[in-house]
Amino acid sequence: MFVGKQIRLSRLLNRKSGRMLGITVDHPITRGVLPGIEDISSVLDRVVDGGPEAVTMHKGIAEKVFPPHAGKVSMIFKASAYSTQYHPHEEAIVAEVDEAVRYGADAISVGMIVGGPEQTTQLTNLGRLSREAALAGMPLIAHIYPKGSMIKDPSSADAVAYAARAGAELGVDLIKTLWTGSGESFRKVVEACPSRVALAGGDMGDNLEDYLRMTREALDVGLAGVTYGRFVWQHEDTAAVIRAIASLMHDEATVSEALDIYEEQAARRREGR
Numbered sequence: 247m248f249v250g251k252q253i254r255l256s257r258l259l260n261r262k263s264g265r266m267l268g269i270t271v272d273h274p275i276t277r278g279v280l281p282g283i284e285d286i287s288s289v290l291d292r293v294v295d296g297g298p299e300a301v302t303m304h305k306g307i308a309e310k311v312f313p314p315h316a317g318k319v320s321m322i323f324k325a326s327a328y329s330t331q332y333h334p335h336e337e338a339i340v341a342e343v344d345e346a347v348r349y350g351a352d353a354i355s356v357g358m359i360v361g362g363p364e365q366t367t368q369l370t371n372l373g374r375l376s377r378e379a380a381l382a383g384m385p386l387i388a389h390i391y392p393k394g395s396m397i398k399d400p401s402s403a404d405a406v407a408y409a410a411r412a413g414a415e416l417g418v419d420l421i422k423t424l425w426t427g428s429g430e431s432f433r434k435v436v437e438a439c440p441s442r443v444a445l446a447g448g449d450m451g452d453n454l455e456d457y458l459r460m461t462r463e464a465l466d467v468g469l470a471g472v473t474y475g476r477f478v479w480q481h482e483d484t485a486a487v488i489r490a491i492a493s494l495m496h497d498e499a500t501v502s503e504a505l506d507i508y509e510e511q512a513a514r515r516r517e518g519r
């Protein structure tokens with residue numbers, strides 16, 4: 247492994263746990279300008295305050311709002327985009343590895359939707375970016391979801407295992423994919439994937455305890471990271487939620503201990519301490 251890749255990975259992965267707590271703010275092209283993400287500069291301030299390892303964003307946002315946070319958190323440079331409304335089965339490539347290097351990113355991240363004929367182009371794109379990332383010493387992250395037009399149940403363990411394994415086959419270092427609904431079924435995904443597996447947040451409602459429980463169950467069967475978005479930055483105390491998730495990931499806290507950490511952090515913030 248090139249030393250550049252080793253150095254970038256050491257910034258992305260928490261020193262204590264070896265896991266990555268990532269937050270993503272790459273939603274607008276995919277889902278619209280959702281409530282809570284309008285003022286991206288304040289979103290980033292609140293996210294970084296929670297102390298995650300990394301934040302994922304597109305190039306324009308990296309240029310406009312990331313610089314004050316450099317050195318405090320890693321930037322993951324998003325290289326593709328899809329739209330749930332206009333092209334739900336296909337990711338468009340919107341950036342390249344040389345730009346990730348120039349923007350100071352610690353990883354490049356690309357999305358891929360598998361499970362239909364649309365995956366042909368996306369496999370080609372991922373294969374190419376994998377080669378270029380390796381040459382540049384740039385860790386490669388992929389958000390891979392089995393949401394193609396031929397998939398009946400995108401959260402079934404077989405479909406998610408297929409998605410994760412496709413990324414591992416093409417040299418992805420960390421694959422972010424969907425929750426399968428239980429630790430038992432998610433274990434199949436992790437066991438079939440020789441690369442690190444991370445979890446997307448998804449549409450989990452607004453219950454913090456459910457969110458933490460999903461994270462704990464996945465960690466217990468080998469999850470290596472999370473890249474969470476909406477739930478975290480739409481929450482009234484973003485930083486406190488991140489600290490609670492960090493306690494699960496890096497200190498092996500239980501769900502109830504993580505909830506206590508959330509309460510304590512949220513109270514501290516309310517009192518301005």
Ligand SMILES: O=C(CO)COP(=O)(O)O
Pocket residue numbers: 270272273389446447448449473474475476477
């Ligand atoms: O990957 C994501 C968006 O790119 C995950 O974010 P959510 O937690 O909002 O699903």
